[in-house]
Amino acid sequence: MKSSEKKTLRKDYSQPTVSHKVFKKEGEVIESLPSIHFRVRLDDGKEISAHLAGRLRIHRIRILPGDRVTVEISSYDETKGRIVYRGR
Numbered sequence: 001m002k003s004s005e006k007k008t009l010r011k012d013y014s015q016p017t018v019s020h021k022v023f024k025k026e027g028e029v030i031e032s033l034p035s036i037h038f039r040v041r042l043d044d045g046k047e048i049s050a051h052l053a054g055r056l057r058i059h060r061i062r063i064l065p066g067d068r069v070t071v072e073i074s075s076y077d078e079t080k081g082r083i084v085y086r087g088r
Contacts, residue, residue: 022073023073027040027068028040036051037052040081051082052082055084063083069085072084
């Protein structure tokens with residue numbers, strides 16, 4: 001086979017791959033922990049530990065106890081999450 005005839009297999013990186021399901025839930029920050037971690041009480045009564053998403057860190061969005069937030073929770077571990085939006 002000549003080098004011009006070789007076919008290369010390329011992955012299609014334009015489509016995102018879903019490795020696991022993510023749930024979005026609303027809640028309220030009840031405690032600020034060290035190193036951009038927070039304790040969040042969800043609307044269904046559960047308390048989880050959540051860290052700040054990179055986009056919020058880049059734009060220096062301040063999160064204080066009492067703020068309403070949207071949290072993404074992984075289906076693998078429902079006690080940890082990522083804060084992706086700060087409400088008003």
